[in-house]
Amino acid sequence: MAASDDPFDLFDRWFADARASEINDPEAMAFATADARGRPSVRMVLLRNAGPEGFGFFTNLDSRKGGELAENPWGALALHWKSLRRQVRAEGPVRQVADTEADAYFKSRSRASRIGSWASDQSRPLDSRETFERRYASLQEKFEGEDVPRPPRWSGFLLVPEKIEFWTDRPHRLHERRLFTRTVDGWDEGLLYP
Ligand SMILES: Cc1cc2nc3c(=O)[nH]c(=O)nc-3n(C[C@H](O)[C@H](O)[C@H](O)COP(=O)(O)O)c2cc1C
Numbered sequence: 029m030a031a032s033d034d035p036f037d038l039f040d041r042w043f044a045d046a047r048a049s050e051i052n053d054p055e056a057m058a059f060a061t062a063d064a065r066g067r068p069s070v071r072m073v074l075l076r077n078a079g080p081e082g083f084g085f086f087t088n089l090d091s092r093k094g095g096e097l098a099e100n101p102w103g104a105l106a107l108h109w110k111s112l113r114r115q116v117r118a119e120g121p122v123r124q125v126a127d128t129e130a131d132a133y134f135k136s137r138s139r140a141s142r143i144g145s146w147a148s149d150q151s152r153p154l155d156s157r158e159t160f161e162r163r164y165a166s167l168q169e170k171f172e173g174e175d176v177p178r179p180p181r182w183s184g185f186l187l188v189p190e191k192i193e194f195w196t197d198r199p200h201r202l203h204e205r206r207l208f209t210r211t212v213d214g215w216d217e218g219l220l221y222p
């Protein structure tokens with residue numbers, strides 16, 4: 029297969045274009061999960077790695093998405109770059125990343141964001157903003173002068189794509205859709221009607 033037909037090479041080129049032309053957050057993607065009954069939910073997350081191993085992001089394992097992935101480890105994502113009028117979609121099984129990978133990413137975040145991850149019981153009900161701010165302030169004190177370690181329930185997920193679609197806007201809604209489907213030894217490429 030020619031290098032230009034590899035979906036991750038194509039993704040890298042599109043992502044580079046998006047970094048150059050989006051006004052903010054070219055890595056923002058909608059990430060869908062579903063519970064054990066198949067009921068879907070979707071939210072934005074930041075794409076932190078993309079390559080042949082998959083598409084990765086970081087979050088709280090006890091969040092709603094974390095709980096749904098524990099019951100049903102499948103996901104779907106969509107990136108839309110408005111400035112380019114392009115969309116990428118991917119679907120497949122989702123796995124948690126290794127602790128070493130989560131540690132390395134967590135270390136790269138700002139100290140304030142690291143403390144925030146300890147302060148936030150992500151997706152749980154919060155009685156008031158004040159409660160959250162008090163928790164944050166007391167954690168700032170607790171970690172004063174110390175390194176802020178990764179909370180044990182904060183990690184990352186990797187969606188290992190079985191399908192990746194590249195969508196390009198064309199006039200009169202006659203868009204181009206290139207679908208890559210994983211095979212035992214590579215990728216099949218085909219087109220879809222828009
Ligand atoms: C642009 C953008 C990027 C976001 N990135 C992340 C992220 O990488 N990880 C995360 O946990 N939440 C992120 N959030 C917050 C999520 O959208 C969501 O509110 C949170 O993860 C809880 O989702 P859940 O209750 O479905 O688990 C982001 C929100 C926006 C708008």
Ligand SMILES: Cc1ncc(COP(=O)(O)O)c(C=O)c1O
Pocket residue numbers: 074086087137141
């Ligand atoms: C709750 C939360 N966690 C994680 C992230 C990902 O970004 P970062 O790791 O740079 O904080 C975001 C981004 O908006 C977020 O809202």
